[in-house]
Amino acid sequence: MSKSLFIAEKPSVAQEFARALKLNSARRDGYLEGENTIVTWCVGHLVTMSYPEAYDPALKRWSLETLPFLPEEFKYEVIPSVKKQFDIVSGLLNRKDVETIYVCTDSGREGEYIYRLVAMMSGVKDKVQKRVWIDSQTEEEIIRGIREAKELSAYDNLSASAYLRAKEDYLMGINFSRLLSLKYGNAVSNYLGSRYQPISVGRVMTCVLGMVVRREREIRDFVKTPFYRVLGKFELQKHFFEGEWRAVEGSRYFQSPLLYKENGFKEKETAREFKELLSQNPPLQAVVEKIERKKENKNPPLLFNLAELQNECSRLFKLSPDETLKIVQELYEKKLVTYPRTDARVLSTAVAKEIQKNIGGLRSYIHAGSYVDEILTAQRYKNLEKTRYVNDKQITDHYAIIPTGQGLSALRSVSQQAEKVYEVIVRRFLSIFYPSAVYQKVSLVSVIEKERLFSSFKVLISEGYLKVTGYSFGKKKEDETSEEETKDGVFLEMLQNVKKGSILPVKEFLIKEGETSPPKRYTSGSMILAMENAGQLIEDEELRAQIKGSGIGTSATRAEILKKLVTIKYLTLNKKTQVITPTLLGEMIFDVVNASIRSLLSPELTASWEKGLTYVAEGSITSEEYMQKLERFIRSWTQGVMGLRNQLMLKQYFDAAAVYYQKSKNSKTGAKTAGKSTKK
Known part of the structure; x- marks a missing residue:
């Protein structure tokens, strides 16, 4: 009897497929088997690319003579720690009674x-192979995906893209890490007083390092530049x-x-002097020259993709992107949320037509019941596909x-x-079924001594979707506004009587000192957003939605890249604040790359590789x-660096960075956090 084999990425996912398929069988060593169905699993990656020494034992020794390393055919090998499971999976893939293979690994490039x-390593031949592509691990979605x-x-183009991504990271990492280590490793280790210092670079991680170091140096x-503002304090029916x-x-003072x-x-x-000039003719009075009243609608934000969720969790809970990904992955595996490694912030038309099922299922959720009833009773989910929240x-x-x-x-x-x-995800989801929040805005221009004073007010008159966004854990999302002041409804009512030509008493004039602010350091969350937007830290939510392109890295890899930079001590991450700063070692690596393969530090170029x-996909x-493009890039930069003689020049850059660190240049790691002189 012919059988169907289902292969998942993890044991837990395989269990969900077995449950959805109603597979009743005892678990065997590495798989489950029923009458006509087998379910098995990988444990993440089972196969990896071989190191250069697998091509030639002489390549184990790092030497400039063997660079660039660009094999015509790439070699792969089974990861020793998971060889047992590979052998089990490989055996099942090639079993004679297995006729159809259902590929159920995560629905994405990786x-x-x-x-x-x-x-490839198992030599699968003469089998029907089908790809199961799902958006959640609910039984309904699994059955749909199989059907x-x-x-x-x-998915051959996606596969080709995946192979190329791995080859690109492999070739850039091996060639440029060996090249820069051989060329500049001694300069770095001698300065730090360490025995040997390899230099680790990569297509994405070096670019991210560059973003952090540049920001630190900007700070x-x-x-700081002080400046002095002049304000008039008005009185309106005992309100100021x-x-x-x-x-x-x-x-x-114009211009x-x-x-x-x-x-x-x-x-x-x-x-x-100007304040005294304005105050010289009491009683002080200003004449209203212009008053504008208008309503402003604020739409519910777009839904979460992984980057937006990581940024929000960094802000709300001080979670690192890696921690957020682990949490949302767990929620996905427990069927609570849809697939997390996504770049999209909208729904598909097909999902929008069935969305009442997602809404109705939340009726028993403690933080959603009343909102769900409102949405379903009013049928607010209808015509969702015509809104900005749906875009195939x-x-x-x-x-x-x-x-x-x-x-x-x-x-x-x-x-x-x-x-x-989970609550954050639910509230964001439910908010799109509510109307916009509505504000009444009033702008006022008044004149005294031929000088103009500007006032603006903003009052919430209809909360709309904001009624959904108050988190139960007591940290409501700020309703950011650029207005000078936000007044209550009573004050707004008083303003109704103010017209062009009205006289406003001025109680006094004030001087307020301000000063310019330095750029903000990246947090783990804002860095993820900056990576998503090709190096641009775009604060405005609406504008971010308009940015096209694949950014730096992918939703699946960005958290891991940040984590690696911290692990190798190029960056530090403050767990309490999630603020990212470079280490002395990280700054030195930046200076090495800047003096040799500068394009690795370019967000635009790195994003273009991802694009x-x-x-290809x-x-x-x-x-x-x-x-061909990749190999030309590696050959060109390898030859260029080999011709450089700039090792001694680097000391001046190392010295410039070292003064900002508590640990002396004799530190063996150079990985202490920035000293007091960098704190603003």
Whole structure:
């Protein structure tokens, strides 16, 4: 009797497939078997790329003479620690009674790569191979994925992209790490007083290191500039509010060199003289020159992709991206949420048409019941596909992270932190079924002594989706606003009587000192967003949604890259604040790369490589074209670095960085955190 073999990425996922398939059998060594079905699993990667010495034993010794290392054919080997499971899986793949193989590894580039390597090393032939592509691990979704499974060949371009990503990281890592270690390793180790210092570089991680080091140096070089603002304090029916003076056209200081900006002076004395001028004719009164009233709608934010969720959890809970990924992966494996490693922040049309199932399943969730009733009673889920929260064109592999509406009993078995992350996902999801929050905005321009004072107010008059966003753990998401003040409804009512030409009493004029601020250090969350947006830290949520491109790294790899940079002591991560800073060693590696292979530090170039992999996955370019470009890049930079004679020059850069660290340059690791002189 012919059998179907289902191969998952992990034992826990295999169990879910076995349960969905109603497979009743005892667990065997490395697999489950029923009458006509077998379920087995990998344990993550079972196969890896071989080190250079597998090609030639002489390559084990690092030498400039053997670079660049660019094999015509790549070698792979089974990872020794998981050889037993590989042998089990390989045996099952080649069993004569196995006719159809269902590939159930994670639905993404890395999951595809894991299976393809196993199949390649196992020599799978003459089998029907189908790809199961699912967005959650609910029984319904698993059965749908099996029913709609496509021929594995439909994912050949994705597989090609996965192989190329691995080859690219392998070739850049081996060639450039060996090249720079041989060329500059002694300069680094001699400076640190260590015995030997290898230099580790990579396509993505070196770029991220560069972003952190540049930001730290911007902060160091920043010089605070004080400035002095003049404000008028108005009184309106015993309510006080302020108006900010600005040197607009008509002002005696319009375009004056005495200004820092149009709303402040460079010198306090100038501000004091101006304040006295405005105060010279009591009783002080200003005339309303202009008043504008308008309503402003604030839409619910887009849904979470992994980067946005990692940023939010960094902000709310001070979780590292790696910790957030582990939590949301657990929620996924317990069927609570959809696939986490996604870049999309919208839903597909197909999912939108069935979304009431996700909503209805949350009725018994303690933090959602009342909202669910409102949504279902009013049928607010209807026509969701016509909103900005649904866009098939913005989805590559998976749609946004949302609750499945299933598995709520599993919440009892997760950590308190995971419960909170789940609540964050649920509230973001439910908010899209509520109307916009509505604000009343009032802008006021008043004139005194031919000078203009500007006031603005913003009052929430309809909470809309904001009623859903108040977290139970007492840390509500800030409703950020750029307005000078936010007033209550009573004050807003008083403003209704103010018209053009109204007289406003001025109680006094004030001088407020301010100073320019240095750039902010990256947190683990903001770094993930900056990586997603090709090196741009874009604070505005709406603008981020418009940015096109694959960014630096992928949703599946960004957290691991940050973690590695901390592990090898190029960066430090403050666990309490999640702020990222470089180490002395990290700054020295930055200077080495900057003096040799500068393009590795370029976010734009690094993002372009990732975009190229996307083109391969889409079928726009071939693997051969991509490899030719990659090999030219490696040859060119290898030859260029070999011709450099700049090792001694680096000491001046090392010295410049070392003064900011508590540990002396004789430190064996150079990996202490930044000293007091870098703290702003």
